[in-house]
Amino acid sequence: QVQLVQSGAEVKKSGASVKVSCKASGHTFTSYYIHWVRQAPGQGLEWMGIINPSGGSVTYAQKFQGRVTMTRDTSTSTVYMELSSLRSEDTAVYYCASSDGYNFPSQHWGQGTLVIVTS
């Protein structure tokens, strides 16, 4: 079955960048879109953007435009999310999640990656 395994927790200083990976297995890598969703401590879910692993096309939420970059490596079935100019408000658990299509919901989720931003 589809599995998404994310990289481990990160602690970063304000102003730095973080790159989180999401390795997919159990399905054809290029067949599923990958979303990134984050959740600040005690807060709700926030959608950051989506990447089509087939061609690499991306759509980012306007809030993160200019700070987020989503890429993929088809040779390792891995998707990456890099967030730059980190601030304390970026402290959150970051999830990758797969969907069958651009507008489809996310059936499979990674385990989440905690990113802590310190001053």
Next chain:
Amino acid sequence: EIVLMQSPGTLSLSPGERAILSCRASQSVTSSYLAWYQQKPGQAPRLLIYDASSRATGIPDRFSGSGSGTDFTLTISRLEPEDFAVYYCQQSGSSPNTFGQGTKLEIK
């Protein structure tokens, strides 16, 4: 962007009771691209309902979804102890995808 408002914020019920959760959108949700997720502490969200009323794979039939346009409902017919969690609605018909703020279902 489409804003989703969930109500109530917290719902206190007992096992065996029926739960009705609401999700109201600021604009019509395209093609009923409305989903419901369940999240328990320390876990990733779990897809329950998609396309407003279709149950995801493996979801018990006590969970049902309904609605269209701007008003959607998740109903849990008879609460089991494992159903107490936070529930989110999400629309994916218009970019950016957006989530509601969540409804916490707690044991009374």
